[in-house]
Structure formats: structure tokens, C-alpha cells
Amino acid sequence: MIIAERKPMDEIKRMLAPYKKVLVAGCGTCVTVCWAGGEKEVAILASQLRLARSAEHNEISIFEASVERQCEREMVAEIKDKVTEVEAVISLACGAGVQTMSEMFEDKPVFPGVNTTFIGMPEKEGLWVEMCGACGDCFLDRTGGICPIVRCAKGLLNGPCGGTRKGGKCEIDPDKDCAWVLIYRRLEKQGRLDLMRNYYAPKNYRAVKRPGRIQAAKA
Amino acid sequence: MATPFRKILKTKDFVVTAEAAPVKGSNVSKAIEHIELLKDKVDGLNVTDNQSSVMRYPSLGVCLLVKEHGGEPVLQVTCRDRNRLAIQADLLFAYSRGVDNVLCLTGDSIDVGDHKEAKQVFDLDSVQLIHLIHTLNSGQDMAGNELDGNIDFCIGTTATPSADPLEPQLIKVEKKLAAGVEFIQTQAVYELDELKRFVEFVRKMDDKVKILGGIVPVIGAKMAAYMNDNVPGVFIPQHLIDELAQTPKGTGVAKGIEIAARMIRQMREEKICDGVHIMFIGREEKVPDILEAAGLL
Numbered sequence: 331m332i333i334a335e336r337k338p339m340d341e342i343k344r345m346l347a348p349y350k351k352v353l354v355a356g357c358g359t360c361v362t363v364c365w366a367g368g369e370k371e372v373a374i375l376a377s378q379l380r381l382a383r384s385a386e387h388n389e390i391s392i393f394e395a396s397v398e399r400q401c402e403r404e405m406v407a408e409i410k411d412k413v414t415e416v417e418a419v420i421s422l423a424c425g426a427g428v429q430t431m432s433e434m435f436e437d438k439p440v441f442p443g444v445n446t447t448f449i450g451m452p453e454k455e456g457l458w459v460e461m462c463g464a465c466g467d468c469f470l471d472r473t474g475g476i477c478p479i480v481r482c483a484k485g486l487l488n489g490p491c492g493g494t495r496k497g498g499k500c501e502i503d504p505d506k507d508c509a510w511v512l513i514y515r516r517l518e519k520q521g522r523l524d525l526m527r528n529y530y531a532p533k534n535y536r537a538v539k540r541p542g543r544i545q546a547a548k549a
Numbered sequence: 550m551a552t553p554f555r556k557i558l559k560t561k562d563f564v565v566t567a568e569a570a571p572v573k574g575s576n577v578s579k580a581i582e583h584i585e586l587l588k589d590k591v592d593g594l595n596v597t598d599n600q601s602s603v604m605r606y607p608s609l610g611v612c613l614l615v616k617e618h619g620g621e622p623v624l625q626v627t628c629r630d631r632n633r634l635a636i637q638a639d640l641l642f643a644y645s646r647g648v649d650n651v652l653c654l655t656g657d658s659i660d661v662g663d664h665k666e667a668k669q670v671f672d673l674d675s676v677q678l679i680h681l682i683h684t685l686n687s688g689q690d691m692a693g694n695e696l697d698g699n700i701d702f703c704i705g706t707t708a709t710p711s712a713d714p715l716e717p718q719l720i721k722v723e724k725k726l727a728a729g730v731e732f733i734q735t736q737a738v739y740e741l742d743e744l745k746r747f748v749e750f751v752r753k754m755d756d757k758v759k760i761l762g763g764i765v766p767v768i769g770a771k772m773a774a775y776m777n778d779n780v781p782g783v784f785i786p787q788h789l790i791d792e793l794a795q796t797p798k799g800t801g802v803a804k805g806i807e808i809a810a811r812m813i814r815q816m817r818e819e820k821i822c823d824g825v826h827i828m829f830i831g832r833e834e835k836v837p838d839i840l841e842a843a844g845l846l
Binding site: 483484485486487488489490491492493494495496497498501502508510511513514523526527529530531532535 | 628629633654655656657658660661669671672673674675676677680681691707708709712713714716717718720721723724727728736781782784
């Protein structure tokens with residue numbers, strides 16, 4: 331899923347400074363699961379904004395709404411009435427959600443309330459880790475199901491760099507594992523270390539032509 | 550004129566190279582001073598490429614200075630700052646100006662340097678870079694286009710014999726050897742047994758490649774601890790840290806030189822490897838002292 335983090339309060343306050351009527355819009359999918367932009371986080375941000383503006387003697391009316399997926403026009407349409415009532419929207423969805431909403435309500439400023447960070451998974455409660463770089467040319471068959479494109483700090487394809495720390499930790503962060511040590515151990519366990527000995531030619535970094543666009547094959 | 554590095558590798562019993570770190574700024578007088586001091590005392594001057602991800606005068610620029618002053622340069626090329634177009638273009642430029650020895654490295658992460666918000670590239674990795682240079686040597690670019698003019702780089706690379714775990718590193722070394730390199734310059738080594746094991750491993754695959762042991766003199770216990778924590782791929786053992794800790798104040802540099810020379814002598818006398826690469830970062834003027842103490846002058 332897509333992982334995001336709430337933006338700092340000061341940044342959100344700065345974006346909303348000119349407005350008196352604002353909608354905080356949540357999303358019920360990825361950002362709900364990663365505690366960044368679901369109904370609960372919408373309520374928290376709404377309260378924080380009310381308190382902050384009240385303390386500044388600059389009252390603000392906050393409306394709250396969430397849809398199941400902000401990245402789908404039909405679902406965003408469900409909150410059209412609420413959007414109509416406000417001067418601006420702060421969306422707690424990922425970048426795709428913010429842009430869907432912004433496209434649907436072109437006359438309204440729509441601001442991002444979260445920073446969209448990566449595609450990942452929960453490692454344990456409250457900790458999410460990056461798993462996929464959406465490179466468009468999946469390499470996982472060669473690496474025991476561990477992605478070196480994003481889990482190696484340098485995205486190397488032919489083994490670890492020379493900076494691996496003792497115990498197989500990453501050069502840039504002793505709390506992170508060296509992806510190539512993980513790949514080595516996984517392939518060793520599976521008796522498939524030959525895969526690591528293969529030479530992999532430079533990757534096609536243009537597998538997805540930006541901006542990405544995929545047309546489904548006709549049935 | 551300096552002897553071509555490839556010829557040195559083939560003919561000399563014990564090869565000695567030293568690192569020349571580019572300056573921070575446009576004033577190259579310090580770099581020239583180091584080149585003049587070292588060019589006739591070592592077989593090659595190996596010029597770093599934005600070392601430790603710190604932006605500096607370019608490796609190729611200092612290599613040209615080495616050439617101008619009659620030394621033999623080794624151009625370091627990392628994969629961090631340039632994509633495949635830029636790397637190839639720089640290599641064409643280098644070769645056209647007589648800089649024909651290349652050391653292929655991954656490059657440190659942007660995070661350890663002084664421009665921490667920069668976009669890091671890593672379009673290629675070091676194994677792919679070695680393959681790329683062979684492609685240029687064959688007269689083509691990576692896209693398969695013919696190149697006008699001869700190219701024949703002498704190719705080297707690096708390895709970390711002290712890595713833990715070592716096996717994944719060795720697989721990468723195998724891939725570098727399979728790609729074809731003429732010399733390997735190791736990361737700083739402090740345990741000669743580790744270097745011996747590494748050389749034995751390489752020899753099983755390739756009996757021609759020359760292996761230069763990496764020497765980074767350590768001048769104090771604090772510096773050793775700092776390096777262990779902050780310099781990627783460096784592992785200084787406790788017994789050396791203890792030896793440095795017992796050194797009287799003000800004699801750290803002399804001690805560092807003594808330890809480095811002791812290791813070099815042992816590498817040479819016991820034929821542990823084919824030479825050394827000395828990296829005395831920020832104290833290049835002391836390299837001759839190491840060479841003298843090691844009996845190499």
C-alpha cells in the first residue's frame with residue numbers, strides 16, 4: 331500500500347492561513363491503514379486546527395469528510411456538497427488523492443496535508459517499511475523476492491556496495507539491513523545462490539515513460 | 550614521462566600508488582604540490598571522485614594536472630553522480646587526454662557527504678561500469694553505436710576484504726573478475742590475515758589480476774573509533790586501537806606512519822599481495838615518510 335506521513339502542523343497552518351472555512355478530507359484506504367489520513371486523523375487535524383486558530387483569535391470553521399478512495403472520481407463526488415460550502419480543502423490522501431480532488435474541484439484550492447512517502451508494508455505496529463519503487467520492470471524473481479531497487483540505499487543490481495556495516499547493516503543507517511545481505515541469505519536458504527552470481531545488465535529506467543499511463547487490454 | 554600503469558602492473562614486483570584528493574575550490578596549488586611531491590615516488594596517483602560524497606574539484610581535472618606534471622594518473626569513477634551518458638562522455642574526454650587508467654567504484658551514499666539533499670544517480674553499479682568500459686574499449690558505446698577513435702582503458706576496481714558478512718562481497722568480486730579487471734585496490738585493511746584470505750580467494754578465479762592492499766594510516770584511537778562508525782567499509786581492530794591509545798600525546802602521526810609501514814613491509818616480505826595503495830587523506834605530504842619507513846624509497 332501507499333505510505334504517507336502527516337505534514338508538520340506549521341506547514342498546514344501556513345497553507346490554510348488565508349481561509350476561514352475549510353474541509354479536512356480523509357481517505358479510507360492506504361492512508362487509513364498507515365495512520366496518516368483516515369477518519370481518525372481527519373478528526374485529530376480538525377481539532378488541532380480549531381484550537382490553533384482559536385489561540386490566535388482567528389476562528390476557522392472546519393468541516394470533516396472522508397471517502398473510501400480519494401483517487402477515484404466517483405467516490406470523491408460523494409462529498410461534492412461539502413466541498414461547495416468551503417473556501418479550501420486540505421486533503422489527507424496520498425498525492426493521487428489530492429490531485430483527483432483538485433481536478434474535480436478546479437475552482438477550489440486543494441492542499442496536501444500529508445507527505446506521500448513510499449509503497450510499503452507495516453513491519454510491526456506503527457512502523458512501515460518501503461518495499462516497492464514502482465519501477466515498471468520487476469526484478470524480484472532474481473533476488474529471492476527482496477527488492478534491491480528500493481531496499482538497497484543505492485538501488486544496486488549486482489550485489490552489495492563496499493560500505494556494508496558489520497552484521498550486514500546498511501552504510502547509511504545501522505537500523506536498516508543491507509538488502510544484498512538479505513538477498514544473499516534468502517537465496518542461500520533456497521539453494522539458489524547462482525541467481526546472485528549472474529551478471530545483471532544496466533536496468534531499463536524508462537520502462538515506465540513518465541507520466542505513467544496504462545491502457546487495459548481489450549477483453 | 551611516467552611509465553604506463555598497465556606496464557607497471559605487469560612488470561613491477563611491488564606496485565605502489567597513492568591517493569590524491571582533489572581540492573575544495575578552484576585553487577589547485579595544493580594539489581599540484583602533492584603531485585610534485587609524490588609523482589616520482591609512486592607508480593600511480595589515484596584521484597578520488599567527490600570522495601565521501603563531498604563536492605570537490607573533479608577527479609578528471611586533477612588527473613589532467615597529474616599528466617601535465619609528468620605523473621601517472623588513475624581516474625576514479627563512481628556511479629553516484631553521473632548517469633550512463635555522463636559517465637561515457639567523461640571517459641571519452643579522459644581517454645582523449647591520455648588519462649587511460651580507471652578505477653571503478655560504486656561511490657559512497659549521498660547521505661555521508663556535504664550535499665545531503667542531492668539526487669543520487671546510481672544509474673549503473675560498479676560491475677556494470679566495468680562492463681561499460683570494456684564496451685568502450687571494443688569501440689562501441691552502451692547503445693551499440695560505433696565510436697570514432699581508439700580506446701583502451703586499463704581497468705581496476707575495489708573490494709572490501711574485511712566485510713561482515715564477507716560472502717555477499719565475494720560474490721560481487723567474482724562478478725567484477727568475470728567482467729575483467731587488471732587490478733583490485735582494496736578498502737583499508739588492518740588485519741593481514743583477512744587480506745591473505747581475500748587474495749587466496751581471488752587467485753582461485755584469476756591469477757593475473759594485481760591486488761593492491763589498501764593502507765589508511767590511523768593516527769589516534771579517537772580517529773579509529775570515528776572511522777569505524779563513519780567511514781563505510783572500514784573496520785579497525787581493537788588491538789590497533791589499544792596500541793594507538795597507549796601512544797604519548799603528539800606522537801600519533803608518527804605512530805600511524807609506523808603501523809602503516811609495518812603492514813606494508815609485511816605485505817611485501819610475505820608476498821601477501823602485489824602492492825599497496827596508500828590513502829593518507831589530508832596528510833598527503835606525509836606519504837613519503839611512510840614509503841621511507843616501509844623501505845620503498
